[in-house]
Amino acid sequence: MGTVERRERERAATRAKILDAARELFVTEGYDAVTMRRIADRIEYTAAALYRHFPDRQALLDAVVEADFRTFADALRARVGDEADPIERIRLAGLAYVDFAVRYPSHYRLLFMTPRPERPGSASGAAGRDAYLILRRAVEAALAAGRFRPDLTDPGVVTHALWAAVHGVAALHVARQGGSVPEAEPRSVAAVVCDAVLDGLARRRPR
Amino acid sequence: MGTVERRERERAATRAKILDAARELFVTEGYDAVTMRRIADRIEYTAAALYRHFPDRQALLDAVVEADFRTFADALRARVGDEADPIERIRLAGLAYVDFAVRYPSHYRLLFMTPRPERPGSASGAAGRDAYLILRRAVEAALAAGRFRPDLTDPGVVTHALWAAVHGVAALHVARQGGSVPEAEPRSVAAVVCDAVLDGLARRRPR
DNA sequence: TGACTTGGTGAACATAGTTAACTATGCTGT
DNA sequence: ACAGCATAGTTAACTATGTTCACCAAGTCA
Numbered sequence: 001m002g003t004v005e006r007r008e009r010e011r012a013a014t015r016a017k018i019l020d021a022a023r024e025l026f027v028t029e030g031y032d033a034v035t036m037r038r039i040a041d042r043i044e045y046t047a048a049a050l051y052r053h054f055p056d057r058q059a060l061l062d063a064v065v066e067a068d069f070r071t072f073a074d075a076l077r078a079r080v081g082d083e084a085d086p087i088e089r090i091r092l093a094g095l096a097y098v099d100f101a102v103r104y105p106s107h108y109r110l111l112f113m114t115p116r117p118e119r120p121g122s123a124s125g126a127a128g129r130d131a132y133l134i135l136r137r138a139v140e141a142a143l144a145a146g147r148f149r150p151d152l153t154d155p156g157v158v159t160h161a162l163w164a165a166v167h168g169v170a171a172l173h174v175a176r177q178g179g180s181v182p183e184a185e186p187r188s189v190a191a192v193v194c195d196a197v198l199d200g201l202a203r204r205r206p207r
Numbered sequence: 208m209g210t211v212e213r214r215e216r217e218r219a220a221t222r223a224k225i226l227d228a229a230r231e232l233f234v235t236e237g238y239d240a241v242t243m244r245r246i247a248d249r250i251e252y253t254a255a256a257l258y259r260h261f262p263d264r265q266a267l268l269d270a271v272v273e274a275d276f277r278t279f280a281d282a283l284r285a286r287v288g289d290e291a292d293p294i295e296r297i298r299l300a301g302l303a304y305v306d307f308a309v310r311y312p313s314h315y316r317l318l319f320m321t322p323r324p325e326r327p328g329s330a331s332g333a334a335g336r337d338a339y340l341i342l343r344r345a346v347e348a349a350l351a352a353g354r355f356r357p358d359l360t361d362p363g364v365v366t367h368a369l370w371a372a373v374h375g376v377a378a379l380h381v382a383r384q385g386g387s388v389p390e391a392e393p394r395s396v397a398a399v400v401c402d403a404v405l406d407g408l409a410r411r412r413p414r
Numbered sequence: 415t416g417a418c419t420t421g422g423t424g425a426a427c428a429t430a431g432t433t434a435a436c437t438a439t440g441c442t443g444t
Numbered sequence: 445a446c447a448g449c450a451t452a453g454t455t456a457a458c459t460a461t462g463t464t465c466a467c468c469a470a471g472t473c474a
Contacts (some may be wrong), residue, residue: 003471003472004472007420007471007472010421011420011421014421035460035461035462036461036462036463037460037461037462045422045423046422046423046424047461047462047463048422048423048424048463048464048465049421049422049423051462051463051464052420052421052422053421056462056463057461057462057463112382113320113378113382114382115381115382115383152399154391156389156391157391157395157396157399158399159391160376160379160390160391160396161376161396161399161400161403163375163379164372164375164376164378164379164396164400165371165372165375165400165403165404166375167375167378167379168370168371168372168373168374168375168376168378169367169368169371169375171320171371171374171375171378172367172370172371172374174322175319175320175321175322176322181335181336181339182363183367184361184363184364184366184367188364189364189367189368189371192359192364192365192368192408193368193371193372193404195407196368196372196403196404196406196407196408197372197400197403197404197407198407199403199406199407200402200403200404200405200406200407200408201399201403201407214440214441214451217452218451218452221452242429242430242431243430243431243432244429244430244431252453252454253453253454253455254430254431254432255432255433255434255453255454255455256452256453256454258431258432258433259451259452259453260452263431263432264430264431264432
């Protein structure tokens with residue numbers, strides 16, 4: 001009997017409905033709008049029903065994050081993967097980060113700017129690690145190819161430096177839109193930062 | 208009669224007590240711990256009493272932010288002010304930012320990583336603008352002294368680029384402490400980023 | 415058929431921010 | 445001196461939140 005598989009399918013379907021509702025609320029109205037009751041309303045359930053599918057609100061949010069993180073990581077991999085030059089791969093990845101932040105500020109905030117206390121028992125962070133590793137691999141390749149200054153040997157530090165520079169552009173944009181400090185166009189800033197930091201890290205002479 | 212001044216002093220004193228209590232809760236237990244009732248408990252008031260001094264919770268938090276922002280800006284100015292070389296001033300400012308973030312992560316989060324919707328009627332953001340201007344002035348000086356690449360002419364973009372790079376290091380540290388991605392020591396990363404981006408922006412040849 | 419499991423409901427609880435009504439106290443103008 | 449008033453506080457309540465618990469209906473299985 002395929003009855004058990006059908007049950008599983010149904011369960012997965014309502015789980016997905018919950019996640020979609022949460023995501024939509026989240027994207028259109030921001031973090032605070034994502035209440036259990038409003039999610040439930042949107043799919044004509046009760047708030048309590050959600051607890052049949054997620055242990056608590058945080059886990060639900062985590063699931064949204066994890067899913068979208070994976071989407072992002074896949075898109076990033078696709079956009080970057082076929083570029084041969086590691087430095088150029090890094091630049092592409094950096095611009096992709098900022099693009100993502102500009103397009104989905106709420107997501108970016110939740111993905112990268114919210115401390116999620118590494119809940120026990122959640123296999124979370126896998127997609128995040130993936131995204132990180134894409135950049136890290138490119139850095140390692142560039143390092144191996146001798147494209148960076150000879151005093152730079154720790155791929156962790158270099159990866160972090162690059163990630164931080166790009167993240168800064170995105171985070172500033174997300175946090176400061178409509179703020180008290182004038183904002184420059186994030187994509188231009190991203191380009192300037194990427195070029196500058198890559199140039200600053202690069203081995204001299206090539207040109 | 209000095210009676211009105213005394214009243215004002217008293218009012219300012221309890222206002223300060225409220226702010227101190229809020230700040231302490233905020234620093235030691237994080238954002239979520241700062242509830243009106245807990246603040247009030249700590250100074251042996253009722254939650255409702257706080258509304259005699261602040262229109263709502265957000266305004267109270269804003270006041271904490273504004274005060275600490277000013278402290279930070281002053282410290283920054285002091286640390287940077289007597290350095291003659293503009294590039295060196297920029298570097299000092301960058302490292303100070305990261306120091307601040309490492310020392311007061313909750314503050315840094317609230318100051319720089321939380322969208323505060325520019326509430327109508329709040330004269331907020333003045334201290335933030337100050338901190339921004341310190342960096343901006345240094346950039347303008349460096350620009351005027353011809354220390355940057357000739358294609359870099361917009362001080363807004365350059366300031367943002369530098370600010371973003373440094374902010375990235377701090378923000379990454381604050382958001383990712385205990386996260387799923389290994390973290391490099393933020394001060395080393397800050398140094399690498401500062402040096403790299405300054406070098407990348409700098410006019411070639413000098414050396 | 416009768417027990418069990420699953421996925422849902424409805425009511426309730428604790429804790430938030432916030433507000434309204436009230437009170438005490440001390441200042442002020444006559 | 446006193447009537448009025450502004451100030452700073454309290455108490456109790458309202459609403460919204462996350463979450464839990466007792467219950468229920470329907471499908472599954474022995």
